[in-house]
Amino acid sequence: MFASRGLLRSSRRLVGGISSATRTYVNLSKPSTSVAVLELDRAPVNSLSKEMADAVSAAIKEAEGDDKVQALVLKSSNPKIFSAGLDITEMNNPEVERLEDFWRSIQDLFLTLYGSRLSTVAAIEGHSPAGGCLLAMSCDYRVMTEGENFKIGLNETKLGIAAPYWLKDLFVKTIGNREAELGLGLGKLYSPSEALSVNLIDEVVKNEDVLEVAMKEAETWAKIPPKGRVASKVMLRSEMMDELREKKELDVGWFRDFIMEEGTQKGIDAYLKSLGGKK
Numbered sequence: 001m002f003a004s005r006g007l008l009r010s011s012r013r014l015v016g017g018i019s020s021a022t023r024t025y026v027n028l029s030k031p032s033t034s035v036a037v038l039e040l041d042r043a044p045v046n047s048l049s050k051e052m053a054d055a056v057s058a059a060i061k062e063a064e065g066d067d068k069v070q071a072l073v074l075k076s077s078n079p080k081i082f083s084a085g086l087d088i089t090e091m092n093n094p095e096v097e098r099l100e101d102f103w104r105s106i107q108d109l110f111l112t113l114y115g116s117r118l119s120t121v122a123a124i125e126g127h128s129p130a131g132g133c134l135l136a137m138s139c140d141y142r143v144m145t146e147g148e149n150f151k152i153g154l155n156e157t158k159l160g161i162a163a164p165y166w167l168k169d170l171f172v173k174t175i176g177n178r179e180a181e182l183g184l185g186l187g188k189l190y191s192p193s194e195a196l197s198v199n200l201i202d203e204v205v206k207n208e209d210v211l212e213v214a215m216k217e218a219e220t221w222a223k224i225p226p227k228g229r230v231a232s233k234v235m236l237r238s239e240m241m242d243e244l245r246e247k248k249e250l251d252v253g254w255f256r257d258f259i260m261e262e263g264t265q266k267g268i269d270a271y272l273k274s275l276g277g278k279k
């Protein structure tokens with residue numbers, strides 16, 4: 001019961017020795033013996049399609065497969081956008097089967113990142129709404145670049161949708177119940193200084209310093225003896241993960257039914273058209 005499946009994942013079937021491995025949508029490198037860097041690289045906004053979510057999950061597992069690696073920095077190839085969250089086009093007039101598979105990939109990405117044996121540090125470069133905030137909150141430590149126009153938070157209600165219960169739980173765990181009520185209800189997007197004041201992030205740094213600060217933090221975590229560190233992470237995170245594992249297919253059904261509703265589709269369609277003003 002204590003050893004949540006996944007958190008102490010066996011590395012036997014995973015590929016070790018990461019050396020600037022580059023693949024579609026993500027770049028994985030190992031700038032130091034104990035720290036890997038996973039760069040999100042899906043232009044224009046690092047939105048999470050099914051394929052992107054699968055690529056990020058696979059890269060995390062690959063990093064975990066190197067026994068020397070103890071920490072992972074998650075960054076973006078775009079200095080102004082960490083991730084724009086879920087790829088909204090996946091939810092706009094979708095095929096039901098694809099929509100369900102998309103959600104399973106998002107669930108798996110959350111379980112993989114949140115449950116990683118690695119210490120994870122998010123180098124949040126720029127905007128990080130909704131699913132971007134999910135990625136950041138799934139990490140152990142969050143550094144965000146300064147600039148009050150950059151935003152992080154869960155803005156789902158503004159799209160006419162609701163965050164799934166497990167994302168709500170993660171938000172509550174991160175910033176507390178009252179602030180989560182305000183943040184979720186209003187679909188609030190926080191500036192870096194606001195996010196710091198509610199503990200949504202841990203540090204605000206200059207743009208040019210973000211990777212250096214994140215790497216330094218990752219090196220600090222990597223020096224902690226992994227046995228106790230991972231056991232502590234399991235204690236803190238397994239309950240939430242086990243609940244989602246048990247309810248995975250129920251959650252897929254809730255998501256599918258919610259997204260396929262006519263009213264939801266109208267809201268998503270209107271929101272998508274408003275983005276960039278181009279669609």
Ligand SMILES: CCCCCCCC/C=C\C=C\CC(=O)SCCNC(=O)CCNC(=O)[C@H](O)C(C)(C)COP(=O)(O)OP(=O)(O)OC[C@H]1O[C@@H](n2cnc3c(N)ncnc32)[C@H](O)[C@@H]1OP(=O)(O)O
Nearest residue numbers: 047084085086087088127130131164255258275276278279
């Ligand atoms: C009973 C309860 C049941 C519960 C059921 C559970 C239901 C849960 C469902 C869903 C959960 C969703 C979580 C999400 O993550 S939804 C996504 C939310 N994301 C956003 O709202 C961010 C939207 N994007 C932006 O705000 C901006 O793009 C920004 C990131 C600030 C960057 O701005 P800028 O640099 O100006 O870039 P543009 O806006 O011009 O965008 C460039 C092109 O990229 C397209 N784009 C942007 N974001 C997305 C996205 N998330 N998905 C897909 N495409 C996106 C945008 O349309 C532009 O495209 P084009 O150039 O073709 O016009």
